[in-house]
Amino acid sequence: MPSERRRRAGGHDEHATVVTATAVRLRVDPIACDAFGYCVELLPEIVGLDEWGFPVLDDTPVPPYLIDLAKRAVRDCPRRALLLERAPSSPG
Amino acid sequence: MTVTETAPATVAGALPRLLAVWHETARTDLGAHLLVHGPMPFPGRGDSHFAERLLEAVRRSGLTGRGGAGFPSARKWDSVRRSRHPLLVVNAMEGEPASDKDRVLLSSAPHLVLDGAELAALAVGAREILVCVADDRPDGARAVQRALHERATAGLGRVRVRVLRPPGRYVSGEESALVSWIAGGSARPTFRKEKGVPLTVRHRPTLVHNAETLAHVALIARHGSDWFRAVGMLDAPGTSLVSTSGAVERPGVYEVELGTPVARILERAGLVAEVSGVLVGGYGGTWLAPELIDTAYAPGPLAAAGSAMGAGVLAAVPAFACGVAETARIVSYMAGQSAMQCGPCVFGLPSMAGDLARLAHGDGDRPTLARLRKRLDVVSGRGACRHPDGVIRLVRSALGVFAVDFAEHARRRPCQGSNRSPVLSVPRSAHDAVRATPARWRPR
Structure with a gap:
């Protein structure tokens, strides 16, 4: 699995290192995203799709039971367009 | 910071301020500038508190950026002040077709803008100023060059100033696009992973100010924050x-x-x-x-x-013009001005422009209107820059202000005005032809 190899060999996966125990949310770099749709396949619960095939994310934290899948979506995105970032502690 | 004479421009309540030189002397040269505004205050030998005083004056003035975002100028300075070799960029790109203020300001008060830029550079420790004027706006660039020449001849000018000519497109004046172009990239907005972090050109933090904002700084430095606050509203x-x-x-x-x-x-x-x-x-x-x-x-x-x-x-x-048709035309122009980077903008804006054009011409019905509303919600906030959000804001406000017209148009009863030629003009840019097709799209 290429993503596994990259993770072990590099050890500095910039997208994955942000992940901590605190609440996180998914964000997409819309410039990098080319609508491959892997994230929607992996996380239909939290990633929507617009009529042109691009992912629609909201600002809500990723539920704990989906964190591992979210990490995988970040690693497996062919355009490296997904990132997990700390969700703001208080709204606003 | 002294004033040499009491020219009308120095009286707190007197207007115009920024355009005073042109208004009073019908000249734009350095001599007229010095006559009306007096010399630019600058730090004397051993004056180590000049930057602090200026920063404090700008802070107390309550000056906010005049480029669109309206961010407090003093706070912007704070973000780059303690870094090494920051760059100061004067944004006079004026990508907005209905705006003419940067051109007018640069043409009639170039020395005020340059004073403000030098003062801001001194305040944050920048040793270089880059004045960016779009390549399709030659007047402003010429005026700045002429002014720089005058200052050099008069032995003024303490900071190096260069005039740059980025491509004139709607989004190339967006802060991150401008900085990307200066750094040698394309004049397109960039994705910012973290917000609130200053933009950089080769690791140098870069302060981007609208030309008008800096002209106000030049006046605040001369006359103080109380003078600045003497007109306008409290907040x-x-x-x-x-x-x-x-x-x-x-x-x-x-x-x-x-x-x-x-x-x-x-x-x-x-x-x-x-x-x-x-x-x-x-x-x-x-x-x-x-x-x-x-x-x-x-x-x-x-x-x-x-x-x-x-x-x-x-x-x-x-009142005789058709708000639906005017909006449709603007949105169609704005769709063509996308940087063609983000899917929601590349596909979303043309689809909205299409819906609006159908409604404007009486080819749209209520489902068209419903689809348009849905697209506004779906695309909102999903670009790397605010370009799509601006379009969405425009269309949403149109749906409110011209609600009756939209309802009539959706019944295939377009108003009389939709056959007239539009009131608001949209430019036909030479750069448009390049962007007829999305650059990086592949079928799924």
Whole structure:
């Protein structure tokens, strides 16, 4: 699995290192995203799709039971367009 | 910081301020500038507190950025002050077609902008100033070059200034696009992973200021923050440049006290007809309903009316024109001005423009209108820059202000005005041809 190899060999996966125990949310770099749709396949619960095939994310934290899948979506995105970032502690 | 003589421009309540030199002397040269405004204050030998004093004066003045975002200028300085070799960029790109204030300011008061840029550079420790004027706006660039030459001849100018000519497109004046171009990349907005971190050019933190903001800095440095606050509103002090167009006899740039009612500004420009709406801020701005035309022109009151100053545009659309058709045309132009980077913008804006065009021509029905509303919600907030959001804001406000017209159009009963030629003009840019097709799209 290429993503596994990259993770072990590099050890500095910039997208994955942000992940901590605190609440996180998914964000997409819309410039990098080319609508491959892997994230929607992996996380239909939290990633929507617009009529042109691009992912629609909201600002809500990723539920704990989906964190591992979210990490995988970040690693497996062919355009490296997904990132997990700390969700703001208080709204606003 | 002393004033050599009491020229009218130094009297606190007197207007215009930014355009005083041209107004009083009908000249734009260095001599006239010095006559009206006096010399630029600069740190004396061993004056180590100059930057602090200037920063404090700007902070107390309450000056906010005049480029659209309206961010407090002093806070912007704080973000780069302690870093090594920051760069100062003067943003006079003026990608907004309905705006003319950067050109007017650079042409009639270039020395005020350059003073302000030098002062800001001294305040944050920048040793280089880059003045960016779009390559399709030659007047402003020529005026700055001439002014720089005058300053060099007179032995003025303490910071190195270069004039750059980035491509003139709607989004190339966006802060991150401008910085990307300066750094050798394309003039397109970039994705910012973290917000609130200063942009950099080769690791040098880069401060981007609108030209008008810096001209205000030059006046605050001379006359102080109390002078600046003597006009305008308590929470929105000072003056601002407004580009008026549309149903006015004397379209052009006016310097107004913040808080002046929108109607009064338009009357000054010679409002000729009853309006069906006023476009506020620019082509990525909002429509203001005619019943709200007495709203004070300032961030707070405009926000309460669902609007914003944006790039300082007021375009009046007369009652005989069709608001649906005007909006459709602007959105179609804006779709063509996308940087073609983000899917939601690349596909979303043309689809909205298509819906609007169908409605404008009487080919659309209620499902078209419903689809348009849904697309506005879906695309909102999903670009790397605010370009799509500006368009969405415009269309949403149009749906409110021209609600009756939209309903009629959706019944395939377009109004009389939709056959007329539009009131608001959209430029035909030479750069448009390049972007006919999305650059990086592949079928799934």
